[in-house]
Amino acid sequence: MLSLAAIRFRTAAREAARNRDWITAVKSYQAYLVRKPNDVKALVQYGHATREAGDIEAAVAAYGRALDITPQAAEIWFHLSHACKRLGDRSAAIDCCARAAELDPTFAKATEELLALGARDRLPFGTAVDGASATATPSGGHIDHVPFGSGVYPPSRYDAFRQQVSIPAPPRPVSIANEEARPTMVLIDARSALPVEVRATLSSLLDQVDDRWQAIVYAPAVISSHSVASLAAIDPRIRFVAVDTPLPGVADAPHVLLVRAGDMLDRQALAWFSFAAIRTDCVAAYCDHDRAVDDWRTGRTFMQPAFQPMYDPEWFSDTDNSPALLFVVRTRLPLFDWPWGGSCQILHEAAAIGAVVHLPLLLASRKILAAQADQALTDPPGPATDLADPTPARDRQIANQPPQAIQIIVQTRDEPAMLKAAVDTLRHRAARADLLEITIVDNRSVEPATARLLDRWQRGKVATTLPLDEPFNWSRANNLGVEIGTAPLLLFLNNDTEMLSAGWDDMLRDALSADDVGIVGATLLYPDHSIQHAGVVMGMGGGGPIHEGVGRRIEAGPGDRWRKPRSAAAVTGAFMAMRRSVFSEVGGFDALQFAIAFNDIDLCLRVRTAGFRIVMASQILVIHHESKTRGLNTTRSQVAWDLDELGRMHDRWGSALFDDPAYNPHWTHVGQPFDGYRIPTMQEVLHRIDLAAQPTPWIPVIGAEDPV
Structure with missing residues (x-):
C-alpha cells in the first residue's frame, strides 16, 4: 500500500509532466522512487522526464533499472534505444531496438526505427517490410516470390533477392530501322580466360531472346584447339580470332557489345541494349552486374552486386568500377583500339560525343570459379597479355599552374x-x-x-x-x-x-x-x-x-x-x-x-x-x-521551420528532389540509403534511361509531380 507521501510525490510528478515542467517532474519521481524503487511504470516515466530535461544518461539508467525488473517489456527496450541514440551510441541503439522487435514482431515503431538506423539486417525473421519479408524463413528457405517492382531485402540476403529477379522484356519499340535491325557484334575479350569462362559467355549468348548477333572470341591461338572452339562449327555466328589478328566484320557492325569472357548475359540483355539505342539515340550504354559461382549440387549463388550510377566521370576514372557490358553505337564512336583502350576510357570518349545511358538492370553476372577449380593446379602460362585498363586519371589541367588561394x-x-x-x-x-x-x-x-x-x-x-x-x-x-x-x-x-x-x-x-x-x-x-x-x-x-x-x-x-x-x-x-x-x-x-x-x-x-x-x-x-553552436533541431518551432523550408524546396524543385543520378534504383528508398535491395519498377527503369539520355543528365529535371 502506498503511503500518503508516496501518493503526493507521484501525483506531483504526473502533474508536472502534463505541464512539461520536467525539472519538477524529475525531482518528484526521484522522491517517489525512494519509497517505491521497483515501480516499473514510475521508472519509465522518470526516464522520460530525465530525457526531456536533457539528462540522457539518467534516462538510460532509469530504463535499465526497469528492464532489470521486466526484461521482456518490448516498449521499454524501445525507449532505451531512443536514449542510446540520443547519446550517439548507434550500436547500442540498434541492439535495444532489435530486442524490442524480437520480443514483439508486431511492434511497428521498432521496425521503423531499425530501418531508420540502417539496420534492416536486424529485423526478426518474417517481418513484413515494403511487401516482402525482411529475411529468410527460420528453416533457411527463400522468401515467397516477389513481383517485378516490389519487396526489399537486407544486404546480407543478396542471393535471396537475386534469385527473385527475372528481367522482363523491354517495351516493344514502335519501329526498327533497317540499320538498327542488323546484328549486334559481340566482342569477347578472352586473352587470359579459361575455356570454361569462354563457354559461359557463349552459352549466355546462345540463350538470348534477341538472336540478332554475331560474336568474335578474341583469344590466344591455343583456345582454338580446345573443345570450346567447336561451338564455332556448330553456330556460324561465332568466330574465334587469335590475339594480334585484325577483328573481321567490326567495321560494318552498327552496334558493338564489349564483353569479357566469363561474363554471362541475362537472356534479355541484347534486347534491352537495342531498345535503349532506339529509344535514346545514345552513343553508348552500360548496365548493372554482379558475380556468380555455380555448384552442380546447389545451383548458382549470386554475390557482390555492382549497382552503377548514371554516367559519372569521377566514378569511372577508377577501372575497378568498369561495367561488365558496354554497348557502343560504332557508327558514332569508332573503336580503333578496342578492347585495349579499356571500357572506362571508351565511356569517357562516348560521353564527349553524346548520351551515355545507364540501364538499371542486372543484365550480367561475372563467373567466379568454384572453390574446387580455383584451388587446383595453375594452368601452364600462355602468351603474355596486359589486361590493365590504361584509363588515365582525369586530366585536371593544373600542371605548371600556381596554386590558387x-x-x-x-x-x-x-x-x-x-x-x-x-x-x-x-x-x-x-x-x-x-x-x-x-x-x-x-x-x-x-x-x-x-x-x-x-x-x-x-x-x-x-x-x-x-x-x-x-x-x-x-x-x-x-x-x-x-x-x-x-x-x-x-x-x-x-x-x-x-x-x-x-x-x-x-x-x-x-x-x-x-x-x-x-x-x-x-x-x-x-x-x-x-x-x-x-x-x-x-x-x-x-x-x-x-x-x-x-x-x-x-x-x-x-x-x-x-x-x-x-x-x-x-x-x-x-x-x-x-x-x-x-x-x-x-x-x-x-x-x-x-x-x-x-x-x-x-x-x-x-x-x-x-x-x-x-x-x-x-x-x-x-x-x-x-x-554544437546552434544545436540540433528538436523543438516544435525548429522542426516546424525545417518542414516549412522543405515545403519551399519542393515548391521550387518538384520532382528534382526525388531524382538522384548517383543512387541506383535497386537500392531501397525506405530507411537508410544502401540498406536494402529492391527490384525497380518498369516505370523507374524507363525514367532512368530517359534521364540518362539528356544532354547533361546531372542537371535536375524540375517538375511538380514525383517521378513514376
Whole structure:
C-alpha cells in the first residue's frame, strides 16, 4: 500500500509532466522512487522526464533499472534505444531496438526505427517490410516470390533477392530501322580466360531472346584447339580470332557489345541494349552486374552486386568500377583500339560525343570459379597479355599552374575553443597555409574569450573578422563573408569541425580544377570516426535529402564508394567548396527562402542546373561535431521551420528532389540509403534511361509531380 507521501510525490510528478515542467517532474519521481524503487511504470516515466530535461544518461539508467525488473517489456527496450541514440551510441541503439522487435514482431515503431538506423539486417525473421519479408524463413528457405517492382531485402540476403529477379522484356519499340535491325557484334575479350569462362559467355549468348548477333572470341591461338572452339562449327555466328589478328566484320557492325569472357548475359540483355539505342539515340550504354559461382549440387549463388550510377566521370576514372557490358553505337564512336583502350576510357570518349545511358538492370553476372577449380593446379602460362585498363586519371589541367588561394568562411557564435580547433587544424594540415584567407563571420558573440581570440587572429593576420549583429541567417552570413574576400576558391566550413587530412587544400584544388565541377564536398566523421556525411541522397522516404553512410565505418560502402571520388546529387554546407566564379554565376545562397535549412541543397541544385557537377572528395576527412553552436533541431518551432523550408524546396524543385543520378534504383528508398535491395519498377527503369539520355543528365529535371 502506498503511503500518503508516496501518493503526493507521484501525483506531483504526473502533474508536472502534463505541464512539461520536467525539472519538477524529475525531482518528484526521484522522491517517489525512494519509497517505491521497483515501480516499473514510475521508472519509465522518470526516464522520460530525465530525457526531456536533457539528462540522457539518467534516462538510460532509469530504463535499465526497469528492464532489470521486466526484461521482456518490448516498449521499454524501445525507449532505451531512443536514449542510446540520443547519446550517439548507434550500436547500442540498434541492439535495444532489435530486442524490442524480437520480443514483439508486431511492434511497428521498432521496425521503423531499425530501418531508420540502417539496420534492416536486424529485423526478426518474417517481418513484413515494403511487401516482402525482411529475411529468410527460420528453416533457411527463400522468401515467397516477389513481383517485378516490389519487396526489399537486407544486404546480407543478396542471393535471396537475386534469385527473385527475372528481367522482363523491354517495351516493344514502335519501329526498327533497317540499320538498327542488323546484328549486334559481340566482342569477347578472352586473352587470359579459361575455356570454361569462354563457354559461359557463349552459352549466355546462345540463350538470348534477341538472336540478332554475331560474336568474335578474341583469344590466344591455343583456345582454338580446345573443345570450346567447336561451338564455332556448330553456330556460324561465332568466330574465334587469335590475339594480334585484325577483328573481321567490326567495321560494318552498327552496334558493338564489349564483353569479357566469363561474363554471362541475362537472356534479355541484347534486347534491352537495342531498345535503349532506339529509344535514346545514345552513343553508348552500360548496365548493372554482379558475380556468380555455380555448384552442380546447389545451383548458382549470386554475390557482390555492382549497382552503377548514371554516367559519372569521377566514378569511372577508377577501372575497378568498369561495367561488365558496354554497348557502343560504332557508327558514332569508332573503336580503333578496342578492347585495349579499356571500357572506362571508351565511356569517357562516348560521353564527349553524346548520351551515355545507364540501364538499371542486372543484365550480367561475372563467373567466379568454384572453390574446387580455383584451388587446383595453375594452368601452364600462355602468351603474355596486359589486361590493365590504361584509363588515365582525369586530366585536371593544373600542371605548371600556381596554386590558387582559398577563402574560408566560418560562422560562429562564441565557442572559442571549438573555433580555434577548426582554424588551427585547417592551417596546420594545409600544404599552403599562406594561401588560406580565413573569414570569421561573428554572429553576436558575447564571451570575452571569443573577442580575445578574434582580436589576436586579426592582429596576427591569421583571420579577418566580419561582425554581424543580426538574427541568425546562415545563407546571408555566408553571402556577406564572400563579399569581403578575393580568393578564386571558396570553402564554407562549420566552426564545429576539425581537419584530419594533410594536404587537404591541394586535394581541394585538384577536385575543383575540372571545368565541369561546380561544388566539392568532403567526408565528415563523428568524433568516433564513423561517418556523418558521405554525400547527400535524394528521394529517400518522404523525399527529404539525407546524408548517406551515417554511422557506418569509413572503409565500408557499396563498391568502396565512401573512399572513392564520385559525383553526388548534393553535399552538406558544413564543408562545401567551389570556385568564386560559379558562386557568382548562380547568385550565392538564397537568404530569403532558406535562412536556416536546405540552403546547401538548394545551392547544389542550382549549380547542377547551371551545368556543373557536385563531387565528393572522399579522401578529405573532417571531424564534425554537428551543430554544437546552434544545436540540433528538436523543438516544435525548429522542426516546424525545417518542414516549412522543405515545403519551399519542393515548391521550387518538384520532382528534382526525388531524382538522384548517383543512387541506383535497386537500392531501397525506405530507411537508410544502401540498406536494402529492391527490384525497380518498369516505370523507374524507363525514367532512368530517359534521364540518362539528356544532354547533361546531372542537371535536375524540375517538375511538380514525383517521378513514376
